[in-house]
Amino acid sequence: MENVSSSGKNKPSCACGCAATPANEPRRGFLAKATTLVLGGAALGTPLIVGLISFLNPLRQKTQAGRFYRVATLEALPDDDTPLKFPIIADRKDAWTLHKNVPIGSVFLRRVGPKQIKALSVICPHAGCFIGYDAAAGGFLCPCHTAHFDLDGRREDPEDSPSPRDMDTLDGVEIRGDEIWVKYEQFQMGIAKKVVKR
Amino acid sequence: MKALCSWIESRTGLCGWLAACGAARVPGRVCLCRSLPFVLGFAFVFQAITGIFLLMRYCPSAASAWESVYWLQYEVQGGWLLRAVHHYCGQAVLVLVGVQFVVMILRGAYRAPREFVFWCVLLLGIVTLGLLLTGDLLAWDENSRSATLTRVNFLQSLPEVGGALFKLAAAGPEFGSLTLSQFTTLHALLLPAAFLVLLVLRWWFARRATTVEAAEAPAGSPYWPRQVAANLVGCLVFLTVVFALALAHGTTGDGRGVALGSPANPAEFYEAARPEWAFMGLYGMSEFKVFGGGGTVVHIFIAPSIMLCLFLLMPFTGRFKIGHVLNIVLVVVLLVGDVYLSYKIYARDDSDPLHQAAIRQSQLAAARIPVLIRHHGGIPPEGPLALLRNDPKTQGPALFKRHCATCHDWVGGAADDIKAEESSAPNLFAFGSREKIAGLLDPKQIAGDEYFGNTAFKRGKMVDFVREMFSDMEPEDLEDRNLLVMALSAEAKLPAQKVIDQKDAEQIAEGRELIVDYCTDCHQFGKSGRLGTAPELTGYASREWTVGIIANPADPRFYGKNNDRMQAYAESDDETKNLMTNREIEVLTDWLRGDWYEPEGSGQ
Structure with a gap:
């Protein structure tokens, strides 16, 4: 289709003289077509592959969860079994930016004995909304799709609940002196099994 | 398969169109030398693909542009390679367009019936320069900010409208976040769209010109599949050059690919700021005052505009034998002049101790800053310069x-x-x-x-x-x-x-x-x-x-x-x-x- 000749006169239209001797009609063989397709695939595939390598980089990145954080002191918790929401203060890495001492998430803490604390993740296992404490009902309520949980985080109506599992308990709770330390973890949403998100 | 094809054909006409394209004939034998326009089209697709992947990771604001490029260059797997091939392919596109332009003039192919093809190539060159100029700023490092700032500052030297033009170009009274956002839009959206339109028009006009000529030319070889294969070989040669350049600085270490300078500092002006090589001739022309005491307006605006007009008129002046000869002389003089002025600038800079000291200083900072960021565990919200200031x-x-x-x-x-x-x-x-x-x-x-x-x-x-x-x-x-x-x-x-x-x-x-x-x-x-x-x-x-x-x-x-x-x-x-x-x-x-x-x- 492309022609670099300036006119149709009988002079070479090309520096290499290829137009001077018209070749015989080449056979449109399978081999030629296949070679062309392979070459085309290689040419287009190269930028795609280079781009995809970078594009897939997020798969190598991990969440910040899995470490113990000091969340509150024992005095800060009421003596009855009312749960209170506490922020987790830590260094947050957002891509390249390092934010020092900022809230990276929240947990519910509830006193079940003088020195016994239970911790629940505030993140609803259904779609990741933040669950609230419903004082009137004496339990937890997720505002997005009205999943009800009792104080231990169990679904009120397991058959009908939008949530596929009970609220996620954070099992790493340690009392160090009068400080409450919690191993902050996040879990994969939307499935019946509690799987740590990495 | 047949049924599927005929269904698609009946609804879209695509198959017939493709077949017609494939059945088109090239004059003479299949040849690699005819693949230049195809390679240019491929280079555009290459830039579009790599550019989209880059854009997905780029944050155009003064507080995050350099940071996101840093992230890509140092933290993302293969990110440095993506940057490097996009960078060098952009430079190579200018070379491709330039070669086509010069070949067309030397061989007289800018004349009837190819006037519109020629104008398309000329405009493609201008759009490519625009892409290089806007793309240069996006890394927001010392050189890219300072060098682009001086170039946009030239707008202010235009009488009456200068101040307003500068504000429009910078999207504000000063260079900053909005400048980046505007340049990103130009670089990643408007200019590529213009490039694509020109490519299509160029192809369309060339096809028409070929049909006009085909009546006189003997029947040649079919386009599909052999000429396409030859074109693709041309693309792969082009790719090899781009990757060779991208890999020239090795595959490990902080300097691999295209080096990222230290972040732009609005409080300082980078003393060794220089435009990219494509603009070096223009820079030299103004530095050495080729046109005497005319100043910036003459060297940066009037002289290039006159040249552009001469180029646009070439298809008409070229109708006369003397005009064609003069056109060739003009192109040769401009090419030699560009190379000579660029060389003079490089030679001057190489022997200028102040310039070399500024480069050394900047390289030290650029090499130091990734070390500081890694030591800190990330970039503080106040930006990477805060780390450098306390180093x-x-x-x-x-x-x-x-x-x-x-x-x-x-x-x-x-x-x-x-x-x-x-x-x-x-x-x-x-x-x-x-x-x-x-x-x-x-x-x-x-x-x-x-x-x-x-x-x-x-x-x-x-x-x-x-x-x-x-x-x-x-x-x-x-x-x-x-x-x-x-x-x-x-x-x-x-x-x-x-x-x-x-x-x-x-x-x-x-x-x-x-x-x-x-x-x-x-x-x-x-x-x-x-x-x-x-x-x-x-x-x-x-x-x-x-x-x-x-x-x-x-x-x-x-x-x-x-x-x-x-x-x-x-x-x-x-x-x-x-x-x-x-x-x-x-x-x-x-x-x-x-x-x-x-x-x-x-x-x-």
Whole structure:
């Protein structure tokens, strides 16, 4: 289709003289077509592959969860079994930016004995909304799709609940002196099994 | 399969169109030399694909542009390669368009019936220059910001409309976040769209021109599949060149691919700022005032506009034989002139010590900043420059030059020596080290230029004392002096001497007793001696001591009323009244003491 000749006169239209001797009609063989397709695939595939390598980089990145954080002191918790929401203060890495001492998430803490604390993740296992404490009902309520949980985080109506599992308990709770330390973890949403998100 | 094809064909007509394209014939044999336009189209697709992937990771704002490019260059797997191939392919596109343009003129192919093809190629060249100019800014490093700023500043030299044009181009009165956002839109959306439209038009016009010619030309070879294969071979050759350039700086290390400079600093202008090579001829034309005293307007706006008009008119002037010859002469003259002016600029810069020093300084900062970011664990919200500002290794020399090098040398025989404007005070290189203190206690050196030679202390008590004590020494005196040197230098707690200070702990303990014997008639050391006559030796040259003497050398703890000429840099408690902030003094002190972070295994 492309022609670099300036006119149709009988002079070479090309520096290499290829137009001077018209070749015989080449056979449109399978081999030629296949070679062309392979070459085309290689040419287009190269930028795609280079781009995809970078594009897939997020798969190598991990969440910040899995470490113990000091969340509150024992005095800060009421003596009855009312749960209170506490922020987790830590260094947050957002891509390249390092934010020092900022809230990276929240947990519910509830006193079940003088020195016994239970911790629940505030993140609803259904779609990741933040669950609230419903004082009137004496339990937890997720505002997005009205999943009800009792104080231990169990679904009120397991058959009908939008949530596929009970609220996620954070099992790493340690009392160090009068400080409450919690191993902050996040879990994969939307499935019946509690799987740590990495 | 047949049914599917005929269904698609009946609805879209695509199959027939493709078949018609494939059945088109090229005059003569299939040839690699005919693949240039196809390769240009491929290069556009390549840039579109890599560009989209880049855009997914790029944040166009002054607070995050450099950071996101940093992230791509240093943290994302293959990110540096993606940047590098996009960068070099962009440069290569300009070469492709340029070659097509020149070949068309040399071979007279810009004339009837190909006038529109020629204009398309000309406009493609201009759009490519626009893509290079806008793309250059996006990394938002020192050079890209400063060089682009000067180019946009040229708009201000236009009479009447200059100020308004600048504001429109920069999307505000100053270069900043909105400039980046506007340049990103131009670079990633508008200009590529224009490029694509021109490519399609070019292809359309060329096809028409071929049909016009085909009536006269003998039947050639079919386009599909052999010419397509030849075109694709051309694409792969092109790719090989692009990847060879991208990989030229290796595949490991911070400098791989296209180096990222240190982040743009709105408070400073990068002294070695230069445009990319594509604009170097234009820069040279204006630098060397090819058109006399016409100034910026003539060199940057009028002359290129006239050239553009000449190019646009070429299809008409080329109808006459003399016109065609003149067109060829014009292109050759411009090409040679561009190469010559670019060469002159490069030659001038290469032999300009100030330019080279600015580049070295910038490279040091650019190499340092990833180290600092990794050490910090990320970039603080205040930006990467905050890390750099508190870094003794890179900021120390600048602070020393500004505040100390009026009198003090910092000369240790290395390339980064700092020579005083008028050396009239001790050389502060390796201050507090054993070698330095050994020289101070050497009767031959203490009154020399390296120490007190150019100061009021040349005829002071310290010089007399050293001459008296250490001039004709017995071997055991020599040993005493060695211990004194070790003990006094250990007071500095220099990071570089940590190992030998620990190893020589016994001698140092002995030396500390000798300091009390020898020095405390004038100096205070620990509980012995008193302040007011000479500088305190407790913690001599330590961080705290050095910060103190810089803050106020006339404090009784240091030279007191005997202070020679040294200024107090932080006499007042109110930092705003002082010559240096406390933080600056700390950075300077850390640099003097060689006390800064180096990653393990860096050999420092």
